[in-house]
Amino acid sequence: MSQTTAPGTVTAAAPAGRGMSRTLTLLLAAVTGAIAANVYYAQPLLGVIARSTDTSTGAAGAVVTVTQLGFALGLVFVLPLADIVTCRSLLTVLLLLDAAALAVVGLAAGLPVALVAFGVLGLANVAAQVLVAAAAQLADDAQRGRTVATVISGLLTGMLLARTVAGAVTELVGWRPLFLGAAALMILVNLVLRRALHVADALPVRRLGYGEVLRSTVRIYRRDAAVRVRSVYGALGFAAFSVFWSTAALRLSGAPFAYSPAVIGLFGLLGAAGAMAANLAGRVRRHTHPLPTAVALALIAVAYFVLLTAGDTLGGMIAGVLILDVGVQGLHVLNQRVVHDADAAVRNRVNSVYMTFYFAGGALGSAVASLVWAQAGWGGVCVTGLGVTALAFLLWARTSSRGRARP
Missing domain, CATH: 1.20.1250.20 (MFS general substrate transporter like domains)
Incomplete structure (x- = not known):
């Protein structure tokens, strides 16, 4: 893949890749894990959710399916936007959408409403992948490997610990407060990232239409x-x-x-x-x-x-x-x-x-x-x-x- 910046690239005053502090790296690892955990909280709770919404465990199993489907759609149709939209703007939209979906899940009276919210939750949770790429761009060449590894470790830790946290919190206060608490956490994460990632405004973006971005993604795979x-x-x-x-x-x-x-x-x-x-x-x-x-x-x-x-x-x-x-x-x-x-x-x-x-x-x-x-x-x-x-x-x-x- 060519390392030459394509025509049409717009770069802010300060170039990306000047390096990241250890504090910012650890912060991104922690919040990436918190975001990634959102789509895994429900997996050990399907029986509890089924009883609470008066449905069968088989029907509640659709929660995992629609969440994964939403995430897949986000990877294909939303993640490429990060190359043409500023990082903080895209993250703000995704995290607020994430928080809204989590709140709807926590308040849903029936399974159909919860399923729609889980689908939206999966789609919005590509915010974690946006953060991984942002960390790679903010890091300089010497620290990129360690930075990416640290942030991905945070993401994977969030995925794996989500099941343990979900079981413990549900046993203490129930499954609905778990999701409402996660919604509040996403709002806090958004505020923290908007302040911490002001340097990300210097990351390069391109003057491309959305359709061209999707077509170029296919070309990248082929090439x-x-x-x-x-x-x-x-x-x-x-x-x-x-x-x-x-x-x-x-x-x-x-x-x-x-x-x-x-x-x-x-x-x-x-x-x-x-x-x-x-x-x-x-x-x-x-x-x-x-x-x-x-x-x-x-x-x-x-x-x-x-x-x-x-x-x-x-x-x-x-x-x-x-x-x-x-x-x-x-x-x-x-x-x-x-x-x-x-x-x-x-x-x-x-x-x-x-x-x-x-x-x-x-x-x-x-x-x-x-x-x-x-x-x-x-x-x-x-x-x-x-x-x-x-x-x-x-x-x-x-x-x-x-x-x-x-x-």
Whole structure:
């Protein structure tokens, strides 16, 4: 991908990429995690929501589907806007929409209204991805890898801790105050970011129409081999992640564990530890070299081998979760570093392509794992995870010989 700024780019007085303070980096990591958590609060609460809205658990399961659909639409149709709209303006709209949707969920009397709000919530939550790209642009070349890794670690920690927080808060005060509190938090986050990201007004924007932005996103995918390769890595990595986490509750609630939902939620803390450990991937200097990617894939394979051979013990499950999360999140950070090596003027469109593949892979992994669990149980799930990892290794073998895979 060319590093030359395209014609029509408009840059404010101060150029982007002059560097970020450690304080701002940690702030962006924290608020990105808080935003990302919004779409995961409901997942362990479907039974509670069903009873509260007088509907079946099967119908309440549509909450996850519409939220994911909304998020997918946001990745395709909203995230590219960040290349032609100032960062603070777009974030303000998305976070206020996020807060409104969360408030409607907390106040909804029936499931239909809640489903519409969850769809809007998913769409608006692409704000987290806007922040990742903004952090990459504000950082200078020397600190970009560590900055992106730190912010992504915050995002992943929010995703993983959301289930634990949702269970604890719901047990204390109920599920509706959880969502109303999250709405208030998004308003506070918006105020904080408007003050903290005043420097983002210097980020480059382009004089392009919305239709041209969407068309250029497709052209980026067609033109850049590194974007395509990293997008497939992302899809396979998140598929491997989802194969485990979509069936983990079923495994841990049955024999030989028989854990309660509250105890199962604590496993999210292990995932958060893995996400923080993935920060090491941000310190790898040669992130486009094949070796770091191979190490991340090897960790995923080892994790599923441990889960297959020792998954009937608590120690085996803990070790498997930690190794899996370090491998998956390490691969994701490496992918994002390659993606964010792109020209700043098109960075959000490149990220739109990558994240669309990423979450499509996760959705497919969850669907396949559910079918395999019903037919082959835990052993089948672990073999499926190993199969997904084998596909990623085939991709690695096919592309690593071509040298440094960078845009």
